[in-house]
Amino acid sequence: MEKTLQELADYVGGTVAGDPNTIINGIMGIDEATEGHITFVANEKYIKKMNHTKASAVIVSPKLINAKKNLLVCNNPYLAFARIVELLMFKKPVYVKGIDSATSIANTAKIGKDVSIQAYVTIGENACIGDRVVVFPGVFIGENCTIGDDAVLHANVVIYPDTVIGRRVTIHSNTVIGSSGFGYAPDGQSYYKIPQAGNTVIEDDVDIGANTTINRATLGQTIIRRGTKIDSQVVISHNVEIGEDSVIVSQVGIAGTAKIGKHVTLAGGVGIIGHITVGDNVTVGGHSGVAQDLPGNGTYLGTPALPIQKMRRCYVIIEKLPEMKEHMKSLDKRLKQLEEKWKNSD
Structure with missing residues (x-):
């Protein structure tokens, strides 16, 4: 099934930034996509890949509208991705009655x-x-x-x-x-x-x-x-x-x-x-x-x-426990030395 980028935007309630007549015939991940595919970015760690993908268009949130690609802009890119997969790729099973x-x-x-x-x-x-x-x-x-x-x-x-x-x-x-x-x-x-x-x-x-x-x-x-x-x-x-x-x-x-x-x-x-x-x-x-x-x-x-937030602070402390243990052993040793010195001074 082929759709224009504008038709897909209308289907998911989004807008187009770029060429609305771009033909889309499939949807793939950002690394695997080629010409004719639309891909999506729902996680910020993939933003750097947007300008390198070979996809014809990318589904993004409004905060990424400045990317140098044909974009389908919507508030929930992941939901839009799911609906477009269903439209372009998914064949509903037919069961024998x-x-x-x-x-x-x-x-x-x-x-x-x-x-x-x-x-x-x-x-x-x-x-x-x-x-x-x-x-x-x-x-x-x-x-x-x-x-x-x-x-x-x-x-x-x-x-x-x-x-x-x-x-x-x-x-x-x-x-x-x-x-x-x-x-x-x-x-x-x-x-x-x-x-x-x-x-x-x-x-x-x-x-x-x-x-x-x-x-x-x-x-x-x-x-x-x-x-x-x-x-x-x-x-x-x-x-x-x-x-x-x-x-x-x-x-x-x-x-x-x-x-x-x-x-x-x-x-x-x-x-x-x-x-x-x-x-x-x-x-x-x-x-x-x-x-x-x-x-x-x-x-x-x-x-x-x-x-x-509290557990993250606990994890920071846990990572430092070996150093803290050695530091406490050093303090304990110094304290014993001071106590021994104090006793001898009497």
Whole structure:
């Protein structure tokens, strides 16, 4: 597909600086782009590359409008990039409608219109599958589950009984939703398994990556609120609640009954202990450990997670610890010498 730079600007709500009739037939990264491509700069560390790229145009923010290139100027270059990729490059998959003969679907299950249920899918008693749902091979959907309209469940996803999946939810391969939480009561010698009698609720427009596990509640619900995006290899424990439009990056672990607010970003490898609250609009840096409540509207880093400016000062001190240790040893030696001298003077 070919578009002029002006047509792309109109599509994303931006403006053109340069030749609006420049023909764009693809989009690539700033290093790989050639003539006919549009690229983008959303991170300031790539600004120096703008005048060297072979791309025919660059998507930029208003503060970079003076660059010597054809520019598509908009307030959110990364969002514009995503929309242009979708327009120029992305082919929406087409699924064959119908139910494959190699499936096992309970007689009491309710199946919506225009579904695509592929081979070796199992759907349990009283499950309810919405309209236009796509279920890839090997998926298991347990009894009493609800799958909302336009949901997509990729190969080998496991949905345990009583789970509720909202509309337009995408769940990638090998993810498990609604498995038992990790709960045991010590009896003095061993551990007694605490029955996990609750369920899991995934609200509308949630995306969940591959090989992620979201446990059911001990009592009540584990809830992932509308619009949240969860990466691959994430573990979310029983009775956790994650607020709307949050972003949970790969290898995050959230312990039981933690409450995560709206618009929260948990970067890769973050660990959160149970029974704490993370406020709205919080960002937690990668590999941080959250061991206490975090107030809203802040950025935190480290283990234990502290406000980012404070933790940066701590890192500076940590780097100097070897020198500080040697200095303290020197001071201690001098102090002992002075004490010995003082004693001898008596």
